[in-house]
Structures are given as structure tokens and as C-alpha cells.
Amino acid sequence: MATWKKLVVSGSAISQLNNDSNYLVSTSTGVDLGGAFSGSFQGDGSNLTGVTAAASNALVDGGGIIDFSYNGSAAGVTVAVDSGSLAGNGLTTSAGKFVVEAADSTINVGGSGINVVEANLSGIPNSALTNDGIMIGSTDISLGATGSSLTGLTNIVNSGQVADTKITGSFTGSFSGAFTGTSNLPDLTDGNGIADFTYDGSSAASIAVEVTGSTLSVGAGGVKVADAGITATQIATSVAGDGLAGGAGTALSVNVDDSSIEINSDTLRIKNSGVTNTMLATNGSFVLGTTSIALGTTASSAAGLTLTGATLTGASASGSFSGSFQGDGSSLTGIATTLSIQGDTGSDTVNLQTGTLDFEGTSNEIVTTVSDDKVTIALPDDVTIGRDLTVDRDLTVSRNLVVSGTASFQHTEDLDIKDRFIRMASGSTSAGDGGFVVQQTEATDGEVFGFDSATTRFGVSGSFDASQNTFTPDAFMAAVVEGSANDPDDAPARYDKKGNIFIANNEDIYIYS
Numbered sequence: 356m357a358t359w360k361k362l363v364v365s366g367s368a369i370s371q372l373n374n375d376s377n378y379l380v381s382t383s384t385g386v387d388l389g390g391a392f393s394g395s396f397q398g399d400g401s402n403l404t405g406v407t408a409a410a411s412n413a414l415v416d417g418g419g420i421i422d423f424s425y426n427g428s429a430a431g432v433t434v435a436v437d438s439g440s441l442a443g444n445g446l447t448t449s450a451g452k453f454v455v456e457a458a459d460s461t462i463n464v465g466g467s468g469i470n471v472v473e474a475n476l477s478g479i480p481n482s483a484l485t486n487d488g489i490m491i492g493s494t495d496i497s498l499g500a501t502g503s504s505l506t507g508l509t510n511i512v513n514s515g516q517v518a519d520t521k522i523t524g525s526f527t528g529s530f531s532g533a534f535t536g537t538s539n540l541p542d543l544t545d546g547n548g549i550a551d552f553t554y555d556g557s558s559a560a561s562i563a564v565e566v567t568g569s570t571l572s573v574g575a576g577g578v579k580v581a582d583a584g585i586t587a588t589q590i591a592t593s594v595a596g597d598g599l600a601g602g603a604g605t606a607l608s609v610n611v612d613d614s615s616i617e618i619n620s621d622t623l624r625i626k627n628s629g630v631t632n633t634m635l636a637t638n639g640s641f642v643l644g645t646t647s648i649a650l651g652t653t654a655s656s657a658a659g660l661t662l663t664g665a666t667l668t669g670a671s672a673s674g675s676f677s678g679s680f681q682g683d684g685s686s687l688t689g690i691a692t693t694l695s696i697q698g699d700t701g702s703d704t705v706n707l708q709t710g711t712l713d714f715e716g717t718s719n720e721i722v723t724t725v726s727d728d729k730v731t732i733a734l735p736d737d738v739t740i741g742r743d744l745t746v747d748r749d750l751t752v753s754r755n756l757v758v759s760g761t762a763s764f765q766h767t768e769d770l771d772i773k774d775r776f777i778r779m780a781s782g783s784t785s786a787g788d789g790g791f792v793v794q795q796t797e798a799t800d801g802e803v804f805g806f807d808s809a810t811t812r813f814g815v816s817g818s819f820d821a822s823q824n825t826f827t828p829d830a831f832m833a834a835v836v837e838g839s840a841n842d843p844d845d846a847p848a849r850y851d852k853k854g855n856i857f858i859a860n861n862e863d864i865y866i867y868s
Contacts, residue, residue, distance in 0.1 A: 359851075481499065492507030493506050598610050615634075616629065632651065643660070691707065693705065693707060721733075789805055791804050795818075801819045801821050802816075803821075805826060814831045816829045817829065835855075836858070838859050838860055853868055
């Protein structure tokens with residue numbers, strides 16, 4: 356029965372395998388093994404030969420350990436400790452156990468552990484403490500003493516943590532926060548525009564601002580200019596002049612001559628017909644070509660003109676022109692009136708004034724279209740060529756190329772295919788064989804590499820007839836499966852074929868046979 360079998364390769368620990376049918380299992384018999392081994396063995400090893408037990412360092416008493424013994428089992432170690440030799444540094448022994456030595460006056464050892472004897476801490480003098488006082492400002496107050504005065508304070512903030520605390524005396528430095536009472540505070544008085552200042556010692560104070568009452572007033576919105584606070588007499592008469600009139604209590608206005616400049620609907624503007632030709636810097640004329648024409652006059656001719664894209668009506672002009680003309684151009688001289696045309700066969704002339712140049716195609720081969728002063732010559736959507744077609748240069752097919760007969764590529768070198776994959780039996784709806792054939796002596800003699808649908812494997816065969824659609828392989832291609840697990844049976848079933856190889860995740864190697 357074919358199955359996955361593990362390979363024993365060079366470097367394996369097993370040098371001989373005599374178990375073809377079932378491999379090695381825990382109950383295997385009749386198996387001879389030789390070579391070097393590592394790890395553990397089941398049983399007492401009575402059937403192993405040439406085995407020498409490695410020497411081990413014996414464990415002996417010493418270093419506080421006495422009566423050491425081991426009976427060879429997993430939990431057969433017995434150790435006794437010489438506690439007396441390990442005592443010291445605050446430790447002693449009692450009944451074979453370690454005990455912490457304590458003074459019992461300040462440190463006590465009890466059932467709950469080691470703790471401080473708080474009642475006996477009163478016997479420790481303040482001088483025995485690292486810090487026996489406290490500094491406030493620059494005043495040192497000893498523990499247990501009362502301070503009557505403080506010096507060197509720069510900042511005292513009462514944030515509500517100390518209630519009803521009062522500090523008396525003389526202080527210097529800076530202060531922040533609020534004061535209670537007004538004793539010895541500098542008096543705030545009226546002046547500099549502030550009147551009726553009062554302060555009753557609370558957190559709110561009232562201040563009145565002095566204003567004249569004629570030009571300024573104080574209201575709910577604050578200080579502002581009083582109604583009618585600025586009179587006409589307060590506007591200087593010197594603001595008038597330089598085109599302005601008024602002032603001294605009257606409205607300002609703009610002076611205009613009312614002939615070229617006027618005020619209309621409270622807007623300053625140029626008056627209609629207010630600018631004459633004599634006011635213009637060019638003296639009321641312009642030059643057309645080389646002809647000077649005064650404003651307001653009509654020119655019957657213009658010399659020195661070069662016109663591009665212009666249309667002239669009722670005018671006489673001389674010079675060079677480009678663009679289009681209205682009319683039949685009968686009065687123009689020096690212009691060609693005929694166009695000569697010639698083809699592969701035949702020739703003709705076209706009258707440019709009265710004739711029409713016609714581009715005519717055939718019904719199946721060429722179509723001509725005239726639109727927007729442009730002639731388009733194109734092939735129709737579908738073209739049928741009824742005879743052989745020879746292309747002497749390159750042929751580019753923008754879409755699909757369908758060959759109903761035999762496609763013969765007679766390239767003198769190699770066949771270059773830009774696509775990365777070649778699909779054979781395109782359009783097929785059923786399974787079948789297919790592959791590559793290299794012809795040998797004749798069409799029926801070829802070496803084939805192809806896919807055998809019956810076995811779902813790639814194979815090879817010699818002397819293949821390329822006119823056939825099926826083949827029977829002489830040999831198969833072996834496939835290598837890289838497994839993500841260690842069990843070869845996890846490989847896809849389609850690879851359970853003789854000769855295929857499975858490489859397990861732990862790099863063990865199997866072959867299907």
C-alpha cells in the first residue's frame with residue numbers, strides 16, 4: 356500500500372533500519388540499532404551493550420549541611436541543616452530553628468512578626484534625633500519648645516488651612532492675598548479724574564470718574580462723547596480750500612466747474628461731452644497704417660496696412676493681406692484661381708472660385724468624411740480582405756488576433772512572448788491533456804512535456820504525435836510539498852502520488868511510495 360514514508364538520510368542517528376512495514380514503535384521487536392545515542396531510554400537498559408555509566412560528583416556533608424542522603428528516586432533527597440554554624444548577625448537558634456534577637460525595649464518579636472514597642476520611644480531624647488527642631492523663616496524652634504516671635508518670613512499664605520490665625524508686629528517684603536481690616540494701610544484719595552473714592556474694608560470698592568458733562572458723559576455703557584458734545588465752532592475754518600468749500604460751522608463741499616466735472620446724485624463724475632478733442636494729448640487724431648485720421652472724420656483710404664483676420668467693407672486699402680475675404684475676390688489680383696490634382700492614375704484641375712474638390716472612397720475599403728474644414732480618410736469598422744494579404748513591414752494589432760487556421764511562426768531566432776503566462780486549451784469547459792511538443796524527425800515524432808488529466812500529474816513521453824489531443828506519460832515529474840506542519844498526511848490529497856516528496860515543518864523528509 357502506497358503511503359508517506361520517512362527517509363533516513365546521511366547524518367541521521369540510525370545507521371540501519373530493518374522495519375520496512377511499520378517503522379519503529381514502542382513495541383517493535385527484531386530491530387537492530389547501532390551508532391551513537393543521546394537522551395533517555397525506557398526500561399533498565401539491560402539489553403544495551405558497550406554502555407559505560409558516566410562518573411558523577413558525589414554530594415557530601417559540609418557548609419552547614421549534615422546527614423545528606425539520596426536513595427536514587429525522584430524525591431529521595433534528605434538534607435539536615437546545622438543551624439548553629441549559620442547563626443550570628445542578629446540570628447540565634449532555638450530547638451533547631453532560627454530566631455531573631457531583639458532588645459525587647461524598643462523592638463519586639465512576637466507571633467505577628469517584628470514590631471516597634473511604641474511605649475518605650477519616649478525614652479529616646481531629642482538630641483538623639485537627626486533633626487531636633489524646626490526652622491520657620493530664620494527662627495529655630497526646638498521640639499517641645501514654644502516660639503514667641505518669628506523673623507525672616509517673606510511669604511505667609513492663609514489658604515483656609517489655619518483658621519482664625521493673626522500675625523502681629525512689623526513686616527517687610529512683598530505680600531500676596533487679601534487683608535482683613537484697614538489698619539496702617541496707605542489711604543487712597545480722589546484725584547487724576549477719580550472722584551468719590553470710598554472703601555469700607557470689604558472686597559468691593561466704589562470709584563466715580565470725573566467728566567466735564569459737556570463733551571463727555573458717563574452711563575451704563577461707560578464713558579462716551581455726550582450728545583451734541585462737539586459744536587460747529589470746534590471745526591476750524593482752515594479745512595476748506597484746494598477744491599473744498601464750507602467749514603466754520605457749515606458742511607464741506609467740493610468745487611466743480613460743471614462743464615467737464617459735475618456732481619450727480621451726490622457722486623463726482625466727468626460730465627457728458629465734457630472732454631473735447633483739443634483736451635487730448637494726441638491732438639484728436641490717430642494713425643491707421645501710414646495714414647493720419649482726425650477724430651470725428653471719415654477716411655476714404657488707408658495706406659501701409661497689413662491686416663490679419665480683418666473684414667473691410669466699402670474701403671480701399673493697399674499693401675499685403677492675410678485671412679479671409681468677403682465676396683468672390685474678382686477685384687483681387689495676383690491670387691491663384693485653380694488647383695492641380697493628380698493620383699496614381701489620372702490628373703485634373705479644380706476651379707477654386709466655382710469648383711468643388713471631392714474625396715470619394717469605396718464601399719468596403721475606404722471611407723472619407725469632411726467636417727470642420729477637415730478631411731478624414733479611414734477604414735470602416737469591419738474590413739474583409741478576400742485575397743491574400745502581405746505586410747512587408749511591422750504589423751501592430753491593437754485588439755485580439757484570431758487565427759482560424761494554422762499559425763506558423765518562421766522566426767529565424769526565438770519566439771518572444773511578452774505575457775508571463777501562456778494559457779492552453781483557452782475556452783475549454785472540460786478537463787483534458789495539454790503541453791509542449793518538440794518535433795524530432797517528423798510531425799509524428801516529438802518529445803512532449805504535458806499535463807496528464809487522468810492522473811492529474813505532469814509527465815513526459817517520447818515519439819509523440821502532435822496531431823493527437825491526449826498522451827500517456829512514460830515518466831512523471833516529482834512534486835515537492837513544503838508542509839506547515841510535521842504530518843505528511845496534511846499535504847493536499849492530489850499530491851499523494853508515487854515519487855512526490857514532503858518536507859515537514861521540522862525538516863523531516865518523506866517520500867510517497
